[in-house]
Amino acid sequence: MLELLLPPPVDPLWDLTEAYGADARPERLNLVLGVYRDQSGGTPVMAAVREAELRLAERSASKEYRGLSGNTAFNRAMLSMVLGTGGAAERAVAVQTVAGSGALRLLADLICRTRPGTTVWISDPAYVNHRPILEAAGLTVRTYGWLDAEGRADEAGLLRDLAQARRDDVVLLQGCCHNPTGVDPSPQTWEALAGLAASAGWVPFVDLAYHGLGDGLEADLAATRMLAERVPEMLIAISCSKNFGLYSDRTGCAVVLGSSRRSLQHVETALQNAARTLYSMPPEHGAAVVATVLEDDGLRALWRTELDAMRTRIEANRSGLARQLAALGRPVEAESLARQKGMFSMLPLSPRQMLRLRSGFAIYGTTAGRINIAGLPAERIACLAQGISAVLAEDAGRPESHGAQPAPAHHQ
Template sequence: MFEKIERVPGDAILGLIEAYNQDPNPQKVDLGVGVYRDVNGHTPIMQAVKQAEAHLLETEATKSYIGSHGDPRYGRVVADLVLGTGSAVIAANRVSVTQAPGGTGALRLAADFIKSNLPGKSLWLSDPTWPNHLGIFEAAGIAMHRYPYVSADNQLDFDGMLATLKTIPEGDVVLLHACCHNPSGFDLNQDQWHQVLEVVKSRGLLPLVDFAYQGFGDGLEPDAFGVRLMAENLDEVLITSSCSKNFGLYRERTGGLMVIARNAEQMENVRSQMAIVARENYSNPPSHGAAVVTEILESAELASVWRAELTEMCARINGLRTDLVESLKPYGLDQRFAHVAQQRGMFSYTGLTTAQVKRLREEYSIYMVGSGRANVAGFTGENLPYVAKAIAAVVD
């Protein structure tokens, strides 16, 4: 029965990992995969996570299922983290949290919920967006459209974005990146968020806010501005959150889908549907990562350690952006790449062309996605001069 099954191309980013691992060049640089790296190029386990895991090892009493919505304690701490401890939405019991296998799992929950409960509604995505957005919603059978986000001269195209949002049919879903836009690194400022809110309200749109990088842009609270603005001013919002980056729990698959409804009764109606969607996908989410996050956020001491670590990680990434631009100054390229320092998060649309990216990989063993998207966290003090020299050699 398998005779007619065809081989398909692998994931482009995962393919980069394989090519990088097989490259014998001692100066090779990995700027492709979206994980945080420290000054030694290592993806560390945070100290707060280590301490929380040690405590769990001593106190965890069962490995039983935790239910389709996951651990309610995790739901509470994540809602506080995303919406703020003083959130009127939480106080009014208008929000439901369904724990999911990572932010990706939360997006799939949202996709299946939209398909089942909002029939005929389309999804609008930024151009560009995280490639897996397309795969997830296509697999769920949802029609997709694009709104402009990055212009031909590699700048945020907010005017184009807003103009297209004003044409979206009432009731359609618009996916917004809360911060650290993947893959471009271009984020909306507060005034722009307010303008988007007004269009969403006037057009009767349902925002789906992808919040995968809280704390990696300008800090935990500033990064939540757009999410909280939507939550506080709209009757209905979908939010997907992830603990992969800000807790370093990549392989533990820890995320959640947050649904905000008009009132508590409607929230319970939606919550009942979410339980079915989760049950049909994976039945129960994995427990360990969520237990770690809960341990940390329920402990003032551990939360303080975690916040300090996250602040250091955020500062390192933003510092590396500035360092790259400075490293390009001797080649007269600092102005050409000045936008890198203005972007936020792990990723940067560098402005390098596909041909230039290919030369970097083939001639210098510097690996990044063909679109020119680079993981800024892959830079180190040691490899920056090498990378800058290579970029200068391949640009026109």
């Protein structure tokens, strides 16, 4: 049997991470994986999370199975945090999942079981795992444009492309801090998207993985909440990896909104059945931590303070890199970076230039140009800016080096 197995494609992010680990240069810089790092280069456990873990340990609660929907207190907390109380939350169902990727897959399976062969639209470029997850669930994937030639949100192109989406198609939208570009639509474009979804009859599918790390928690959730109030049906995949720092605890939530409570009568069971065949039930620890934090006023306030501090550090890294690039005579590139938000930034470099950045300067980002701005030590900002400027200077005059755009989503 095994001799018939063809060589499968490697995961590009983990392949780069392995290459970084094998690089013996002491100055090497890893900006590949999307994890928050503090100034020392570590990924800290948030104080609110640590306190919640201590309280849970003191309770010594049973390790008995929670059930197919996971931790119900966590599910309620996710609905309250993302949708608020009342309104859209009253016509929503939530189940705990194995992180945000698990929520994406569970909801993709729900779509396929409900309407096999459904077309799901994703941005181009997109999060590296969007297409594989959707296609593995048996769905058809189409793309809509995201960036214009200057690296801004192509809002007119986005609306033009999605005008082709048909009734009952699904459109996957990142709720904030777009991965990999760091470029989000304006509030006016979000309003236009809501109107287009309502009139055309396609279903928004919102991926929420970075809320709190862009413009602040409430601002980052505004588009998702607006869509929930405007459309009859909606899907939301939520991750707690980034804003709670629970990367290895794999904590997420899948949310389905219907036109009424009655329309949801079979949804939770369908999600449970899908989960049963994928992973049976999700892990308890991270969900219990999040529920403990969000249900306690003091811990919730501490978490919000820590989250704001993380966001502030990310903003400082990005603005510092933009200033350094401007000082090196790269004002266009600096302006483009300064407009972005969230954990990731898209460098204005082609795949060949990113390879040169890696080979010549020991700086690791994805071939498509994405770097994890949240993993950049402050003392290395100048080094990164110099590397970017040097690579651009090397290619000055080459036609293919001008206006370099990110690679398509499936090439990242």
